Amino acid sequence: MDMSVEELVKISESWLPVVLEYSGKLTLALMTFVIGWWLVGKLTRSIGRLLDMRQVDRVLGSFIGSLVSIVLKILLLVSVASMIGVETTSFIAVIGAAGLAIGLALQGSLANFAGGVLIMLFRPFRAGDWIEAQGVSGSVDSIQIFHTTLKTADNKVVIVPNGSLSNGHITNYSRESTRRVEINVGIDYASDIKQARDVLLAIAQDPRVNRDPEPVVFVTGLGDSAVNLSLRVWVATADFWPVTFAFTELAKERLIEVGIGIPFPQRVVHLVQQNS
Numbered sequence: 001m002d003m004s005v006e007e008l009v010k011i012s013e014s015w016l017p018v019v020l021e022y023s024g025k026l027t028l029a030l031m032t033f034v035i036g037w038w039l040v041g042k043l044t045r046s047i048g049r050l051l052d053m054r055q056v057d058r059v060l061g062s063f064i065g066s067l068v069s070i071v072l073k074i075l076l077l078v079s080v081a082s083m084i085g086v087e088t089t090s091f092i093a094v095i096g097a098a099g100l101a102i103g104l105a106l107q108g109s110l111a112n113f114a115g116g117v118l119i120m121l122f123r124p125f126r127a128g129d130w131i132e133a134q135g136v137s138g139s140v141d142s143i144q145i146f147h148t149t150l151k152t153a154d155n156k157v158v159i160v161p162n163g164s165l166s167n168g169h170i171t172n173y174s175r176e177s178t179r180r181v182e183i184n185v186g187i188d189y190a191s192d193i194k195q196a197r198d199v200l201l202a203i204a205q206d207p208r209v210n211r212d213p214e215p216v217v218f219v220t221g222l223g224d225s226a227v228n229l230s231l232r233v234w235v236a237t238a239d240f241w242p243v244t245f246a247f248t249e250l251a252k253e254r255l256i257e258v259g260i261g262i263p264f265p266q267r268v269v270h271l272v273q274q275n276s
Contacts, residue, residue, distance in 0.1 A: 029083040036076040115162030116145040129174040186226025188261040200231040210234040
């Protein structure tokens with residue numbers, strides 16, 4: 001049955017305010033979504049450029065940019081939903097509960113994440129540095145957001161969680177440009193200390209040894225079977241091990257050449273005979 005014109009007018013009069021109201025809300029929400037999405041992208045790019053200017057690690061900068069973008073987009077969607085009349089209170093509660101549950105389930109991973117952020121911000125070491133931490137020493141191969149990869153001297157790969165790494169002691173052998181080499185040697189008590197000192201200082205006349213501070217030789221102790229001497233020189237960090245190995249061998253050879261003995265460890269044993 002066809003509706004009359006009057007009925008159509010009545011229906012239009014009853015629905016028109018609703019349509020106008022919701023179409024206005026929908027249009028405003030759509031404009032808010034488009035402009036907000038554009039602003040989020042622009043803000044994320046600005047944060048990325050700022051982190052690059054501050055020389056923040058690229059991995060950390062990318063992660064922070066992605067995290068900011070995701071959070072802002074979620075807030076934008078919630079705001080747009082509330083503008084068109086969707087109840088968002090329960091939705092926010094669900095997000096909060098889910099975030100709490102995820103946080104409790106991933107406590108260890110979050111600790112590693114926080115440690116990775118601290119390492120990338122404060123830079124106690126960089127890729128290529130030789131460090132010792134958590135009972136492992138090696139060259140830093142890569143720094144990730146959750147773990148750091150080390151390569152040991154025998155080319156083993158060790159993955160250390162950033163949580164424990166950032167909360168423990170870290171020895172960085174590569175941070176400073178110079179290091180001190182110590183060559184410790186013991187000589188006979190009958191040997192001339194001055195002559196032994198001259199021999200050790202002659203070894204230090206090496207182009208790899210810094211002149212400031214100057215090489216020195218100290219008597220560090222009187223042992224059970226030897227007078228303990230220590231040759232101390234400063235070299236570039238890259239020359240530490242080559243100089244240590246070379247000087248240890250030279251010290252033994254040069255001291256023996258001039259007749260200065262390097263005694264073996266000795267122990268005196270007294271035998272007491274008891275009369276029966």
